[in-house]
Amino acid sequence: MVAKKSQDYEDVSGNNEFAFLAAELDRLNRLETLSETVQLNLNGEWLRKLLNEVSDYIYVKDRSSRFVMANRQVAIDIGLDDASELIGKTDLELHPRETAEKFFAAEQEIMASNIPRIDFEEPSILANGKRKWFASSKFPVSNNAGEVVGIVGLSRDITDRKRGDLLQQGQNKVLQQIATGRPLDQVLETLVVTIENQLDGVFGSVMFVDDSGTKLLAGAAPNLHEDYVALTDGIDIGPKSGSCGTAIYRRESVIVEDIMKDPLWEDYRDLIEPFGLRSCWSVPFFGKGSEILGTFGLYTKKMRSPTDHELKLALEAARLAAVAVERDRDERKIRYLANHDVLTGLPNRQEFKAKLEEKVAECRNSGKTVAVVFVDLDNFKFVNDSFGHAIGDQVLMIVAERIKEVHDGAHQAIRFGGDEFVLIVEGAAAQKPELKGFMNRLKEEVTKTIQIGDLSFHVTCSIGAACFPSDAENAAQLLRNADKAMFAAKASGRNGFQIYEPTRPERSINKLTLLEEMRTGIENNDFFLEYQPQYNLVSGRIIGAEALVRWQHPVLGRLMPGEFIGLAEESGLIVPLGRWVMKEACRQNREWQNAGLMPITVGVNVSARQFSDAGLVTDVRAALEESGLPASYLELELTESLLIQNADQAVELMDDFRRIGLKLAIDDFGIGYSSLVALKSFPLTRLKIDRSFIRDLDYDENDRSIARAIVSLGRELGLCVVAEGVETAKQQAFLASCRCEVVQGYHFGRPMSAGKFGRLLGMTLTPLDAHFG
Numbered sequence: 001m002v003a004k005k006s007q008d009y010e011d012v013s014g015n016n017e018f019a020f021l022a023a024e025l026d027r028l029n030r031l032e033t034l035s036e037t038v039q040l041n042l043n044g045e046w047l048r049k050l051l052n053e054v055s056d057y058i059y060v061k062d063r064s065s066r067f068v069m070a071n072r073q074v075a076i077d078i079g080l081d082d083a084s085e086l087i088g089k090t091d092l093e094l095h096p097r098e099t100a101e102k103f104f105a106a107e108q109e110i111m112a113s114n115i116p117r118i119d120f121e122e123p124s125i126l127a128n129g130k131r132k133w134f135a136s137s138k139f140p141v142s143n144n145a146g147e148v149v150g151i152v153g154l155s156r157d158i159t160d161r162k163r164g165d166l167l168q169q170g171q172n173k174v175l176q177q178i179a180t181g182r183p184l185d186q187v188l189e190t191l192v193v194t195i196e197n198q199l200d201g202v203f204g205s206v207m208f209v210d211d212s213g214t215k216l217l218a219g220a221a222p223n224l225h226e227d228y229v230a231l232t233d234g235i236d237i238g239p240k241s242g243s244c245g246t247a248i249y250r251r252e253s254v255i256v257e258d259i260m261k262d263p264l265w266e267d268y269r270d271l272i273e274p275f276g277l278r279s280c281w282s283v284p285f286f287g288k289g290s291e292i293l294g295t296f297g298l299y300t301k302k303m304r305s306p307t308d309h310e311l312k313l314a315l316e317a318a319r320l321a322a323v324a325v326e327r328d329r330d331e332r333k334i335r336y337l338a339n340h341d342v343l344t345g346l347p348n349r350q351e352f353k354a355k356l357e358e359k360v361a362e363c364r365n366s367g368k369t370v371a372v373v374f375v376d377l378d379n380f381k382f383v384n385d386s387f388g389h390a391i392g393d394q395v396l397m398i399v400a401e402r403i404k405e406v407h408d409g410a411h412q413a414i415r416f417g418g419d420e421f422v423l424i425v426e427g428a429a430a431q432k433p434e435l436k437g438f439m440n441r442l443k444e445e446v447t448k449t450i451q452i453g454d455l456s457f458h459v460t461c462s463i464g465a466a467c468f469p470s471d472a473e474n475a476a477q478l479l480r481n482a483d484k485a486m487f488a489a490k491a492s493g494r495n496g497f498q499i500y501e502p503t504r505p506e507r508s509i510n511k512l513t514l515l516e517e518m519r520t521g522i523e524n525n526d527f528f529l530e531y532q533p534q535y536n537l538v539s540g541r542i543i544g545a546e547a548l549v550r551w552q553h554p555v556l557g558r559l560m561p562g563e564f565i566g567l568a569e570e571s572g573l574i575v576p577l578g579r580w581v582m583k584e585a586c587r588q589n590r591e592w593q594n595a596g597l598m599p600i601t602v603g604v605n606v607s608a609r610q611f612s613d614a615g616l617v618t619d620v621r622a623a624l625e626e627s628g629l630p631a632s633y634l635e636l637e638l639t640e641s642l643l644i645q646n647a648d649q650a651v652e653l654m655d656d657f658r659r660i661g662l663k664l665a666i667d668d669f670g671i672g673y674s675s676l677v678a679l680k681s682f683p684l685t686r687l688k689i690d691r692s693f694i695r696d697l698d699y700d701e702n703d704r705s706i707a708r709a710i711v712s713l714g715r716e717l718g719l720c721v722v723a724e725g726v727e728t729a730k731q732q733a734f735l736a737s738c739r740c741e742v743v744q745g746y747h748f749g750r751p752m753s754a755g756k757f758g759r760l761l762g763m764t765l766t767p768l769d770a771h772f773g
Contacts (some may be wrong), residue, residue, distance in 0.1 A: 015493055021283070025363060027452040032133075039618050047148050050074075051071040052071050053148070054071055056154060056155060056156065057071065057072075057073055057134070058070070058073075058154055059068070059140070059153050059155075060151070060153075061107065063109065063150055063154070063522060064738075065090050065091065065103070067087055067089055068087065068114065069083075069085045069087070069314065070115060071360060074086060075358070080759075084277045090104070091104060095125065096125050099123075105122075106336050107181045108136060110138050110139075110140055110151060111140050111146075111148045113299070114148050116137065116139040116140060116141050117137065117138050118137045119137055119618070120135070121134070121158070122134045122135075125168045128484065129499040129526070129737040130201075131159070132159045133157075133159050133162035133163075134157060135155070135429060137155075138151060138152065139153075141301055166194070166197050167198055167313075170190065170193070170194025170197070173190055174190050174320055175320075175323075178324050179325075180520075185219070187328075188324060191206070191317055192223075192317075193223075196223060198264060199298075201301060202299070203221070203223050203224050203298070203299045203300070203302055204221065204226055204298055204299075205229075205297040206221070206294060206295070206296055207294050208325065209248060209294055210234075214236065215236060216236075216237060216295070221295060226274065227275075231271055231622060232271075234245075239267060241264070241267075241268075242265050242272075243265075243280040244263065244269050244282040244295040244732045247282040247284045248292055248295060252284065253281070253282065253283045253311075253314075254281070254282050255278050255305060256279060256280050256281070257303055258696065260278065265280075275299060277299045277300070278300065278302055279299070279304055279305075280299050280311070281295040281297065281591075282298075283296050283315055284318070285321050285322040287325070287329075293321075296314055296318040296321050298310065298314055301534070323650075332725065336707065337702065337706055338350055339351040341702050342702035342705065343700075343701065344396060344397055344400035346400055346413055346415045346421075347412070347415075348415055348417075348421075349415075349417060349692060351414070351415045352466060353443075355412060359426065359728050360475040361479065363469065363470070364468075369431060369467055369469070370426055370431040370468050371429075371430040371435055371466065371468070372424060372466055372478050372484065373442070374463065374483055374485070374486035375463050376461060376462050376490070377381050377395075377459050377461050378490070378494040379460075380419035381394075383395055391452060395459060396449055399421070399461075400415065400578070402445045403421055403423070403442065403446070404436075404447055405445065406442050406445050411426060417692075422479075422482075425438065425465075429754055432470075432499055435465055435499060435617070439497040439588065440497065443461060443495070443497055446459070446461045447495065457663075461487040462486055462487075462496060463496070463497035463498075464484065464486025464487065464488065464500065465499045465500065466478050466481035466484075466499070468726075471500045475592075481500040485499060485501075513563070517553065518564060518568060518577075520574070521553070522577055522580055523553060526551060526552050526553065526554065527548070528552060529548065529585060529595065529754065530752055530754075531546070531602070531751065531752060531753075531754060532545060532548060532744055532751040532752070532755040533744070533757065534603075534722060534743070534744045535742065535743055535744070535748050537732070537735065539747050542760065543601070543742065544603060544635070544742070545602050545603070546605075546744065546751075547585040547588075547600075547603065547732060548751050551563075555769065565607075572609060574610055578604075578607060578610045579618075579623075582619055582620060582623040583623045583626060585604050586627035586634060587626070587627045587629075589602045589627070589629055589633055590636070595758065597758060597761045600633065601633060601635050603633075603636070603665060604634070606637065611620050612649075616653070618761045620660065624660075630661070631661030631741050632661050632662075632663065634663070635662065635663035636657060636663075636664055636665070638664065638665070639666070639667050649680060653677065656682060663686065664682070664686075664688040665688055667688050669687045669688055684719060685719065685741075686720040686721070687721055688712070688721075689707060689710050689721065689722070689724060690724065692725075694731060694735075695725060697735075698728070707734075710736050711735075711740045712738075719740055720741050722740075722741070722743070722744060723735050723743045725745045726744065726745030726746075728745045
């Protein structure tokens with residue numbers, strides 16, 4: 001054996017530092033003894049013993065990556081009794097194939113290039129399945145002829161440090177995913193994998209308590225067999241329900257060392273045995289108010305108890321799982337409140353618009369028909385006035401249930417607001433002959449006797465419908481025409497139904513002609529601005545205005561934004577039009593200030609096309625410089641959907657605006673899908689509650705809850721909250737009770753000319769109640 005080793009050493013002896021070590025070891029192996037006078041007694045085993053005392057790996061391999069020499073630590077980790085058993089073997093004979101091939105490839109590259117690799121990380125999976133990380137340095141070894149004949153390696157075990165880094169990275173990633181609203185299953189999978197990467201031979205699992213509190217549902221278990229996960233989905237919670245079901249029942253951690261013998265698994269042994277799992281440790285996690293949410297479990301294929309480190313990791317994982325699940329619940333609740341009517345449980349108009357546009361797009365591609373049906377209760381105000389709002393709410397719930405019964409889930413129904421309901425009707429029922437029968441059944445069902453306690457009465461309804469594509473070109477027109485048909489039914493005496501029929505051809509304008517006229521109109525100053533005042537509810541003063549563009553068309557007369565803004569956006573003319581609006585709003589505001597009127601902020605809407613225009617910042621600067629208006633008196637109003645399209649670009653652009661000194665408002669807040677993300681990510685100064693949440697404040701508790709929550713959220717974030725579309729004294733009073741700062745709407749003033757607004761601003765010392773008290 002010594003001779004063989006000596007020959008091997010000769011193959012790798014060269015001009016490398018290790019050449020001396022190899023040569024010395026060879027020389028010492030040939031010596032039988034040294035002089036007895038040498039106190040250190042250096043015999044042939046001296047250097048070998050020295051190397052074996054080193055906790056790092058030290059090894060030499062030949063040109064084929066076969067071991068020529070290795071110290072004892074290499075053998076111990078691989079599971080061999082003596083380092084001599086490594087000689088002549090390659091990593092393919094000692095490690096799993098994937099690990100061995102990585103080692104081989106790296107070493108062959110070093111020897112081929114004759115360039116060492118210093119202090120690089122090498123992950124390794126040992127033959128027993130344990131994962132380790134090493135900081136390795138590998139040097140090519142040359143003979144006297146300069147030929148590379150092998151490699152010498154030094155590897156230090158950095159597993160503890162690496163796992164600490166990975167744990168911190170994994171925890172940060174989980175928290176980041178929670179904060180950015182990533183899907184719950186993705187967050188929990190990241191959590192489970194993070195914990196699994198810390199442990200050897202351990203599989204993680206998260207399970208949830210169902211709504212009934214009696215069963216456990218599968219959550220995340222990325223590395224457990226999918227058949228086992230499916231079998232355990234929906235297991236009972238109880239005193240003998242395995243580790244997880246029992247942990248929920250007891251509300252404490254449950255450690256099972258041997259699944260095949262522990263009585264807690266008696267009813268589930270046949271289920272788990274085929275998957276080779278032999279121990280399971282489960283930690284329950286809780287929400288606010290000690291509500292139990294689920295469990296974090298760890299499985300192994302060996303019969304054993306967890307170490308203190310493993311148990312600590314499981315407890316930490318359970319804590320993070322609780323945070324993730326609670327955050328998901330809160331977000332789902334917010335989304336539900338934003339998109340559903342609390343009273344009836346039906347979707348509300350926020351969700352309806354997207355659904356209708358989706359259905360219209362489908363029908364445009366397929367050639368099928370879709371209908372919109374408007375149901376409006378006749379004289380519902382009499383019910384509230386006669387019996388009170390509590391009875392009125394019960395009537396609305398009864399009507400909603402009756403509408404559900406008629407369509408029986410085949411169509412989509414929503415509460416549109418107040419006493420109005422809308423249905424999207426598809427399939428055969430959307431054809432006009434069948435649609436009449438459907439509407440008649442709907443009317444008959446709604447008008448049946450209503451019995452509430454000792455009260456017995458009827459309500460009637462007027463129903464209108466319109467069909468796509470025969471009655472409309474798009475979703476908005478379809479809804480508008482169904483609404484017209486409903487009003488026609490009311491005009492015919494109520495308690496009836498009608499399908500839309502155009503009474504006269506609508507004014508048709510060639511888009512190209514209108515586009516050219518718009519270009520000319522911008523040049524000829526045919527556009528003008530009106531200003532709608534914004535009042536501070538505490539002081540009663542006008543503190544701002546929203547600039548709204550109008551077009552005095554030379555032939556068609558006064559056109560509102562809905563009649564030309566879409567075309568301007570589509571064609572790109574919105575950029576020069578928006579530039580004009582910006583300049584005119586700044587000029588007018590400065591003119592008011594020069595006249596000695598109280599300085600106010602004027603808000604200007606910015607469209608998606610404008611926001612993506614590279615010259616927007618330049619246009620803003622030019623408007624301010626030409627007018628002499630201080631930047632703090634100009635506010636740009638941006639929509640949620642606009643900001644989320646390219647969030648990084650939006651943040652960069654908004655930072656530029658804030659450096660200029662502008663105010664930034666998020667418009668129509670609450671109707672987008674990313675409201676909380678927008679508030680968290682963008683440098684805003686104000687948020688404007690969409691008018692759809694204000695319209696029904698007088699009687700809709702759902703809208704009251706949402707409005708109250710938005711105002712509170714805005715205040716907590718240090719934002720000024722503006723309520724748009726305030727039209728009644730009751731709405732004003734409610735908003736004041738919520739401590740909403742600023743209001744805007746017809747109750748305080750319609751959009752008006754610059755001259756009229758200036759006169760109103762001159763009266764700003766008059767308290768608000770003097771005008772609207």
